[in-house]
Amino acid sequence: MVSSLRPPSKLTFSSSGIPAALPRPAVTDANPKAGGTVHAGMKRKLPIDNTVAGNRPQAEIKRRPGVQSTGPVSTGKPTSRPVISKVGVVGTVPSRTAASSRRTSSRVAARRPANGRVAKVSPKVGTKPIAKPVGTRVPLNKPGVPRIGVAAAKSSVAGRGVLQNDENKYEESESPSVNGDDSDDEPRPIIKKRKPGDIKGQIEDLKTLNAYLLRKEKRTIASKNKLKESIDEKERLVKELELEKDSISEQAQSRKKTIDELNNEIDEIKADARKKKISYEDEIDDLKRAHRRKVDDLQAEYDELEKRAKSLKDSLENTEAELKGEKEEVIRLQGNIKRLNAEQLEQESNYRTLKSRHDVLEETIEQRNQKISDLETDLRERNETIANLEAQVRKEEMIRRRLHNTIQELKGNIRVFCRVRPLLDNEAVDKDALPIKFPECEEDNEIELLQQSESAMGKTSTKTFPFKFDKVFGSESTQDGVFEEVSQLIQSALDGYPVCIFAYGQTGSGKTFTMEGAKKAGETNETLGIIPRAVRQIYETTEMLRSKGWEYTLDGQFVEIYNETIQDLLASSSSAIAGAAETKNKKVEVHKDKGGRTVVSGATTTRVDSPDAVNKLLERAAKNRTVAATQCNDRSSRSHSVFMLKIQGHNAVTSETCTGMLNLIDLAGSERLSSSGAQGDRLRETQAINKSLACLGDVIFAVGNGDKHVPYRNSKLTHLLQDSLGGGNSKTLMFVCISPSPSSAQESLCSLRFATKVNSCQIGTAKRQSN
Numbered sequence: 001m002v003s004s005l006r007p008p009s010k011l012t013f014s015s016s017g018i019p020a021a022l023p024r025p026a027v028t029d030a031n032p033k034a035g036g037t038v039h040a041g042m043k044r045k046l047p048i049d050n051t052v053a054g055n056r057p058q059a060e061i062k063r064r065p066g067v068q069s070t071g072p073v074s075t076g077k078p079t080s081r082p083v084i085s086k087v088g089v090v091g092t093v094p095s096r097t098a099a100s101s102r103r104t105s106s107r108v109a110a111r112r113p114a115n116g117r118v119a120k121v122s123p124k125v126g127t128k129p130i131a132k133p134v135g136t137r138v139p140l141n142k143p144g145v146p147r148i149g150v151a152a153a154k155s156s157v158a159g160r161g162v163l164q165n166d167e168n169k170y171e172e173s174e175s176p177s178v179n180g181d182d183s184d185d186e187p188r189p190i191i192k193k194r195k196p197g198d199i200k201g202q203i204e205d206l207k208t209l210n211a212y213l214l215r216k217e218k219r220t221i222a223s224k225n226k227l228k229e230s231i232d233e234k235e236r237l238v239k240e241l242e243l244e245k246d247s248i249s250e251q252a253q254s255r256k257k258t259i260d261e262l263n264n265e266i267d268e269i270k271a272d273a274r275k276k277k278i279s280y281e282d283e284i285d286d287l288k289r290a291h292r293r294k295v296d297d298l299q300a301e302y303d304e305l306e307k308r309a310k311s312l313k314d315s316l317e318n319t320e321a322e323l324k325g326e327k328e329e330v331i332r333l334q335g336n337i338k339r340l341n342a343e344q345l346e347q348e349s350n351y352r353t354l355k356s357r358h359d360v361l362e363e364t365i366e367q368r369n370q371k372i373s374d375l376e377t378d379l380r381e382r383n384e385t386i387a388n389l390e391a392q393v394r395k396e397e398m399i400r401r402r403l404h405n406t407i408q409e410l411k412g413n414i415r416v417f418c419r420v421r422p423l424l425d426n427e428a429v430d431k432d433a434l435p436i437k438f439p440e441c442e443e444d445n446e447i448e449l450l451q452q453s454e455s456a457m458g459k460t461s462t463k464t465f466p467f468k469f470d471k472v473f474g475s476e477s478t479q480d481g482v483f484e485e486v487s488q489l490i491q492s493a494l495d496g497y498p499v500c501i502f503a504y505g506q507t508g509s510g511k512t513f514t515m516e517g518a519k520k521a522g523e524t525n526e527t528l529g530i531i532p533r534a535v536r537q538i539y540e541t542t543e544m545l546r547s548k549g550w551e552y553t554l555d556g557q558f559v560e561i562y563n564e565t566i567q568d569l570l571a572s573s574s575s576a577i578a579g580a581a582e583t584k585n586k587k588v589e590v591h592k593d594k595g596g597r598t599v600v601s602g603a604t605t606t607r608v609d610s611p612d613a614v615n616k617l618l619e620r621a622a623k624n625r626t627v628a629a630t631q632c633n634d635r636s637s638r639s640h641s642v643f644m645l646k647i648q649g650h651n652a653v654t655s656e657t658c659t660g661m662l663n664l665i666d667l668a669g670s671e672r673l674s675s676s677g678a679q680g681d682r683l684r685e686t687q688a689i690n691k692s693l694a695c696l697g698d699v700i701f702a703v704g705n706g707d708k709h710v711p712y713r714n715s716k717l718t719h720l721l722q723d724s725l726g727g728g729n730s731k732t733l734m735f736v737c738i739s740p741s742p743s744s745a746q747e748s749l750c751s752l753r754f755a756t757k758v759n760s761c762q763i764g765t766a767k768r769q770s771n
């Protein structure tokens, strides 16, 4: 019988907690001679109680018919319990004689299944009960057989044969039986009965017996030695089994540990499962809610669909009705199609007619294209002519400028216009009593001032003072009419000449009205004075002159001379005027630049590139004058305001350049000191005004007389206007403004006399400033 051990491939646990795959010996009946179970690892002969088995292999016993075998191998129901002795001899001992083995077998019984089978026992301790005929008695204590304990005895009993592993065969032993069973051993010598006194025979018998006993002793000793060896071997086996037991115990502990770990793992899994259960419950709740919502939505959708179905049904009914109408329409359209077909035929005939016309037209187009080509040639020729004409125009423009200047010169480089303002509403005067008369003359250039005087005798006489100027404007004159006469001088400024236009006269005589226009809000453009009109004319003319190759830049300055101090009227803390630099706190000075031209530094210069820029400029100046007037009562009447416009032109075609200067001056009131009755500050103001006006007269007279020294620097005004009052190339126009009021007659007389004096001056031939 061979048992083999296979290593466990995988540890699995049975319900009892014992590894199901624990290695177990495979018990087979491979060795027919063996009567017991031998572990695969036991590669030695084990003495077995062969006598019990009758020296016949157990399998053989099992197969032999008629033998009543109760061995577990043959029947599976042992009549005796397996015995595992300390020496590892496994045999079957009848229950009643196995007391000495009970302690050992009890350990094995712990592993024995409940049904008492020993087919599977502890690894390496494979046992197989040896079948023994019932009632067979093992003779253990025969005389001459040494007592070596139950196991030893059993071994000795089994000494007739040896148990071999699967590699060794079960061999018959040659040695005599140790249990003294002569039937199988050397036969006991037969001692015949001797006659008494047959000593010799008795001695021979004794010798024979002795020899037999000696042989038998020898065999017994050999058997004993073998048994001893066997015992040693089995003790060693016991040790091995104990070691194995310890190993199994360790394995058991390790498995227990594993079981604990697995239990922990199971607990964790359970806890995890509980958590998951809670989470799944929440999820289920969410899903239920979602489901309810979905159901609600679906219900709403269903309602909606139902509504739609109803509306579709209605719509279908409508459509059906429409379809009916459409069918009628189709019938009607079919009639139309018939009619259209007829029309189409007509159209086709029209098309043919049109096609023939189209062919005719194409011919015409060809002829016209030819004509266009001719016209283009003509146009080119005409363009050339236009270019020539433009050159001619430019040439003529130069001629015009020269002629215009000649005319101006012929009119006089210093001209004086007299303007009499109308009576104001607050001047309740009889018109017939007015001291101003306008003689009827063709050129409207005469004026008479009537002055009444009373003689010592009390006789009243009227004295007439006639004056003649270049032009006299009566109280009926309009701003338009006045500007028409002035515009020629403005053109001179554009043509590159320095031009000065003054308004001279007593306070309230209409100087500001003439120069700037009405101050009242809501006045129309008709009341605009010379300054806005002049700037507008210049702007419009420069735009027109673009076509003749001229590009102009206009830079304006507006200053006030009060008590011989120049102040900037365009200064703005908030730079309200586009392009205006901050110059409020700067001192305004007059000096010469590198080119010897008189310039004003410290005053704001504004680029006038649109009519809007002009308006803003004038508004700013008016605002600043109003502020100044608040600081000093009636200041505007006692200061000179000077608007200076620098006009720079460049003709890219002819490479001509020109620089004109237009000065428009609203002079301070020219009251006489004696008549004004001024005192204190007013007296000083009046003195400053009179001085500057006198200086202006002196400069004009000096230039007119051709004096070598012209006293420009005697006043800020003449110093400022030096280039424009500089004789030959400048043009000066003075407006002498007259109040028609009788109370102003004396002042009017003075003004007219001053103007006449200026008018008598003839400044030499004006020369155009050009590069």
Ligand SMILES: Nc1ncnc2c1ncn2[C@@H]1O[C@H](COP(=O)(O)OP(=O)(O)OP(=O)(O)O)[C@@H](O)[C@H]1O
Pocket (backbone or CB within 6 Å): 420, 421, 422, 424, 475, 505, 506, 507, 508, 509, 510, 511, 512, 513, 514, 518, 519, 636, 637, 638, 668, 669, 737
């Ligand atoms: N030609 C005119 N037609 C209608 N009203 C005029 C005319 N000339 C002047 N006036 C009016 O007469 C008043 C005085 O005129 P203005 O202020 O121009 O005089 P002024 O000489 O500039 O006085 P000041 O020296 O005080 O500035 C103003 O109300 C003005 O509108």
